[in-house]
Amino acid sequence: MQWDGPMKAITVKDTILSLVLGLISIQLIFLHVDAHAHNRLLPTGTLLPRNLLANKVGPCGSPRGATVTYLIAGQQLNVQFEEFIDHPGYYRIAFSPSGDLGFDQNVLADQIPDIQGGTLPRPYSKIVTVPNTPCTNCTIQVIQYMTEVNPPSLYFSCADVVILPQGSVLPPINPGPAPAPSGTPPSPTPGASPAPGSSPKSVECIP
Numbered sequence: 001m002q003w004d005g006p007m008k009a010i011t012v013k014d015t016i017l018s019l020v021l022g023l024i025s026i027q028l029i030f031l032h033v034d035a036h037a038h039n040r041l042l043p044t045g046t047l048l049p050r051n052l053l054a055n056k057v058g059p060c061g062s063p064r065g066a067t068v069t070y071l072i073a074g075q076q077l078n079v080q081f082e083e084f085i086d087h088p089g090y091y092r093i094a095f096s097p098s099g100d101l102g103f104d105q106n107v108l109a110d111q112i113p114d115i116q117g118g119t120l121p122r123p124y125s126k127i128v129t130v131p132n133t134p135c136t137n138c139t140i141q142v143i144q145y146m147t148e149v150n151p152p153s154l155y156f157s158c159a160d161v162v163i164l165p166q167g168s169v170l171p172p173i174n175p176g177p178a179p180a181p182s183g184t185p186p187s188p189t190p191g192a193s194p195a196p197g198s199s200p201k202s203v204e205c206i207p
């Protein structure tokens with residue numbers, strides 16, 4: 001009788017290895033969920049973002065930084081952001097008069113519809129009216145509401161602003177260093193954090 005022990009052993013080992021690798025792949029697909037942001041305020045837009053990526057932790061994911069955008073009371077402001085991981089849902093733009101407090105009481109635009117499908121990253125822009133009251137410690141916040149789950153899963157982005165009285169002259173350029181990627185989760189591609197102007201890699205996932 002032919003001895004076929006080693007052949008059987010290899011076959012079983014290969015089968016187990018394939019199963020394990022398959023399970024690891026499935027795990028990776030689901031585990032990267034929320035390990036990275038899904039949208040962000042455009043660093044090249046009209047608002048200088050506090051972070052280069054949105055955060056899971058509200059209201060902004062990190063304390064106020066040194067980078068400030070100057071605005072004029074009552075002006076129209078085009079808030080520019082982009083989604084680079086597609087989720088159904090909507091966006092809300094809100095304002096804090098001071099200290100990252102009071103966003104819910106100062107919503108500037110709500111239920112901005114998410115666009116599904118198509119090319120990523122997907123740019124969004126929404127014109128809002130800047131509040132009439134000058135402030136020095138105020139914030140504009142964008143929330144992405146991802147509605148596959150109930151209550152929706154959220155991503156938070158903020159920009160630190162100063163609102164000058166009407167008739168003021170804006171500084172020629174917005175002072176301050178480029179926003180540091182503090183408090184940002186790892187990007188989908190290890191070691192490749194998105195630079196201003198570039199777009200993070202698109203990855204499909206669930207919220």
Ligand SMILES: [Cu+2]
Binds near residue numbers: 033034038204205206
């Ligand atoms: Cu996701």
